Amino acid sequence: xxxxxSIFNVSHFEARNVLIGNRQAVIVLVExxxxxxxKFVEYIRSAKPPxxxxxxxxxEDYDGEVKRIGDYKDVLIIGQLNKIVQVGLMMHGGRTExxxxxxxxx
Numbered sequence: 001x002x003x004x005x006s007i008f009n010v011s012h013f014e015a016r017n018v019l020i021g022n023r024q025a026v027i028v029l030v031e032x033x034x035x036x037x038x039k040f041v042e043y044i045r046s047a048k049p050p051x052x053x054x055x056x057x058x059x060e061d062y063d064g065e066v067k068r069i070g071d072y073k074d075v076l077i078i079g080q081l082n083k084i085v086q087v088g089l090m091m092h093g094g095r096t097e098x099x100x101x102x103x104x105x106x
Contacts, residue, residue, distance in 0.1 A: 001028055001044065002076065005069060008040040009033070012066035029066045 005013040012031035030037050041059055048054045
């Protein structure tokens, strides 16, 4: 959805996965020129990911703050880099254990 927001020049964007009751949902907040937001919503309604089960797309007014799309991108990148670092640290720890075992065989 971030890519679509960028393509349609949406100026403010946020998305997050939430549980509503016992069902998973995605809340997306967008702000921008009316035409840009309208094209974004039309695209989201028509271009659902093949693995996703989308039962409904609801559009409502929202009076709160919405992050600038560049700020959201920064948060998204930092989150992904954090995941990469965690996997790298786990791999490094495993590599150290293997190296210790190999050294012990000499």
